[in-house]
Amino acid sequence: MKIVTIKELLEADVVCNGEMLGEEVYSACGSDMMSDVLAYVKDQAVLLTGLVNSQVIRTAVMMDMRCIVFVRSKVPTPEMVRLAEESGLVVLTTKKRMYEACGILYSNGLVGNKVKNV
């Protein structure tokens, strides 16, 4: 799914790196627990979260993710936006709640991914 489609489906605003909206993502993960996010492994994913701190951006960078969507109208701090800009991450914000946002993306064909066993 292209990031621009995610933006449209979630009626989201673009915070940074809007020139990369044409990029594809192949999987998604919705969580406020970053260690749960780090248990997933998949290329070119999107992270949906309601958590706002710099570790959200670093987690996405470590995972080579392409896009972060902040749900429930959460707004990232200027420091987070700077980190995301540097790292080439598209940041979106949506008014939709986590459950609804994940459901919309899933029902439109963007599925999750498997956790690698220890």
Added chain:
Amino acid sequence: MSESVTFRFEVDGSDFTSAGQASVLVKKHLRQLGIDPEIIRRVSIAMYEGEINMVIHAGGGEAFVTVSEEDITILLSDKGPGIADIDKAMQEGYSTATDNVRSLGFGAGMGLPNMKRYTDSMDIKSEVGVGTDITMKVNLI
């Protein structure tokens, strides 16, 4: 013996916001060395979890990342409180982190399991009241 290169980082234990900076740098260094992206991701995630642990539990420490022809070794060394029960700490979901840490998105009891998940070997040496040394290896061949 083949040549190897070692990067050393100090992990500041006083500031949760800056936790992960060493892992970001490691990622950059490994890219410059032309390491496979999948390997880089595994090394960075394992180190990032370790770095977060050092900040949350141990008040910071030192990290050494050595790249040889055969493998990448990550040594995380701290002088924190030590891990009383390593078997328990390795269980997914077990954590001694505070509610404050949980509200920041960590402390779910996934740190050490994730470090093991993404590396080929992991060795924990810990003594209560003295500190913890964790050595992780990711094979390159």
